[in-house]
Amino acid sequence: MRYALTKETAADAADIETLMDLAFGPGRHSRNVVRFRDQRAPMPQFCFVAKKSKEMVASIRFWPVCLPDGQVVPLLGPLAVRPELRGLGIGRGLVRKGMDAVRLSGAPAILIIGDPGYYAPFGFRVEPVRELDMGGPVVPLALMGIEYEDGSLSRQSGTVTPVPIT
Numbered sequence: 001m002r003y004a005l006t007k008e009t010a011a012d013a014a015d016i017e018t019l020m021d022l023a024f025g026p027g028r029h030s031r032n033v034v035r036f037r038d039q040r041a042p043m044p045q046f047c048f049v050a051k052k053s054k055e056m057v058a059s060i061r062f063w064p065v066c067l068p069d070g071q072v073v074p075l076l077g078p079l080a081v082r083p084e085l086r087g088l089g090i091g092r093g094l095v096r097k098g099m100d101a102v103r104l105s106g107a108p109a110i111l112i113i114g115d116p117g118y119y120a121p122f123g124f125r126v127e128p129v130r131e132l133d134m135g136g137p138v139v140p141l142a143l144m145g146i147e148y149e150d151g152s153l154s155r156q157s158g159t160v161t162p163v164p165i166t
């Protein structure tokens, strides 16, 4: 199937909300991770959508979060693909595209609350974030991270917090 991966624009916002409702259901607004996103904007330079014949079919976003030392890093997610188009590599394509954009930006690391079965092949591991927590439950998923700067995650301990509201 042919699809295009492009930067998210303001015009995509409503379609992304619809897609996330479809993918995560009505309970999505009560998850712990929502605290990190409420009243805060995603990092637009890392957010991409997949479009098939100009129709949006998948989205990946990254939100800024604060490490215990105050450094801001992107938290990957949410990632969602329209149910009828899953298993075609669109999710993987979006994860690679977003991770490349983060790495090229010079960011020291990425965090994710996700399923290790899906994210480990991209290099996400629980080891660098063993001493970090998200200030609330993440199960049945796991907190994982990837470092582009050695020690940027693994030398820290404590709670990851939402960035201040500006």
Ligand SMILES: CC(C)(COP(=O)(O)OP(=O)(O)OC[C@H]1O[C@@H](n2cnc3c(N)ncnc32)[C@H](O)[C@@H]1OP(=O)(O)O)[C@@H](O)C(=O)NCCC(=O)NCCS
Residues within 6 Å of the ligand: 023, 024, 079, 080, 081, 082, 085, 086, 087, 088, 089, 090, 091, 092, 093, 113, 114, 115, 116, 117, 118
């Ligand atoms: C998870 C999701 C984004 C994957 O998108 P996708 O386009 O179907 O993924 P891809 O086609 O790139 O990859 C499919 C592969 O990932 C595997 N996979 C999908 N979800 C998985 C999971 N939770 N754990 C482990 N593997 C998973 C599939 O079995 C498939 O494996 P295969 O290639 O060996 O057959 C999509 O299923 C989705 O939107 N799910 C609902 C929302 C969600 O759970 N988002 C992730 C939050 S952490």
